[in-house]
Amino acid sequence: MITSQRLLQIFVVFGILYSILLLIGNETLTWYLKPFLIPFLFYAVVKSEPFDTKKWLLLALFFSWVGDCILMFADKGELYFIFGLVAFLIAHILFIVLFTQQTLVSVSFKKPLFWVGFVCATIYLISILSLLIPTLGDLKFAVTGYALTITIMLKVALKGTFDWEGNSKYIVLLGAAFFVISDSLLAIDKFYSPIAAASFSIMITYLIAQFSITFGILRLNQKNN
Numbered sequence: 541m542i543t544s545q546r547l548l549q550i551f552v553v554f555g556i557l558y559s560i561l562l563l564i565g566n567e568t569l570t571w572y573l574k575p576f577l578i579p580f581l582f583y584a585v586v587k588s589e590p591f592d593t594k595k596w597l598l599l600a601l602f603f604s605w606v607g608d609c610i611l612m613f614a615d616k617g618e619l620y621f622i623f624g625l626v627a628f629l630i631a632h633i634l635f636i637v638l639f640t641q642q643t644l645v646s647v648s649f650k651k652p653l654f655w656v657g658f659v660c661a662t663i664y665l666i667s668i669l670s671l672l673i674p675t676l677g678d679l680k681f682a683v684t685g686y687a688l689t690i691t692i693m694l695k696v697a698l699k700g701t702f703d704w705e706g707n708s709k710y711i712v713l714l715g716a717a718f719f720v721i722s723d724s725l726l727a728i729d730k731f732y733s734p735i736a737a738a739s740f741s742i743m744i745t746y747l748i749a750q751f752s753i754t755f756g757i758l759r760l761n762q763k764n765n
Contacts, residue, residue, distance in 0.1 A: 547584035548755060554580060555747040562740040570739075574612060577747065578605040581754045591761035593641045597754065600634035603627050604750065621730075622682065629686050632693045632719075635753065639696040639712070642760060648702030657698045665691040668724055675731045683727065694720050708759035715752030722746040 558577065561570045582601045585594060607627035613620040648654040669687055676683050697716035701709045722745035729738040 542587070544584045544587040544758070547580050547587060548751070551577070551580035551584065551751060555751070559740060559744045559747065562743055563737065567739065570743075571612060575605070575609050578608060578750065581750055585754060585758065588758050589761075589763065592643075593638050593757070593761065596634055596638035596641060597757050600631050600638055601750070601754065603631035603634060607631060622679075625682060625686055628723075629689055632686075632689045635693050635716075636689075636696050638757065639693070639700055642700060642704050642757075644703045645705045646703050648699045651702050654699065654702050658695055661691055661694050661698065664720075668727070672727055672731050679731075683731075686723075687727075690720055690723055704760060706760055708756045711752050711756030711759065715749045715754075715756060718745045718749035718752060722749055 554573075555577065558570055558573055561573070578601055582598065582605065585597050585601065588594070604627075607624045610620055610627055611624035614624060665687060669684060672683065673680055694716045697713045701713050704712075722742055725735060725738065725742045725745065729735040729742070735741060
């Protein structure tokens with residue numbers, strides 16, 4: 541019987557092969573392979589030991605997969621992009637719930653370093669929106685709401701590095717940071733200025749983000765952790 545650990549390993553190998561195909565420009569094959577990426581993480585969580593926040597991680601991965609599938613048709617019309625944005629917005633809200641439901645062992649609000657990170661994340665949000673808003677047109681409010689949500693997700697993950705037990709909390713933060721990077725690259729490429737090898741850059745950071753969050757949460761919730 542295939543294990544959770546093996547499914548995570550398969551995701552890594554598949555993700556590397558997928559990224560190589562993107563890098564060499566085989567976008568036709570990667571288009572067909574994209575829907576099979578997140579299911580490896582989803583079933584790795586299904587196969588993992590039971591833990592209190594498992595359902596939230598599964599739901600977040602499911603809506604991420606829905607977003608992936610919808611965005612495959614983004615070139616067919618703007619509605620596909622909007623619906624994909626909504627799916628990922630739901631996924632990020634679920635990630636926020638997932639992070640807030642983890643077991644706490646400390647209180648981050650009393651630690652100055654937390655507020656340094658908090659302020660840095662806020663400055664980044666303001667900076668990226670200042671860059672993008674003049675080019676967003678009718679999507680101004682939708683993209684602003686999405687950017688605010690993913691920044692909150694990053695801040696909650698940052699809070700977790702002070703509140704949670706075990707070194708796996710840093711892997712979760714890494715994943716949240718890569719999610720912000722991936723979505724920022726996507727937004728800049730789509731609304732501001734084309735980025736060289738955009739598909740590769742967006743997807744490699746996205747895959748690192750999803751793997752890091754999933755792996756980090758599973759490690760945080762291991763009974764022997």
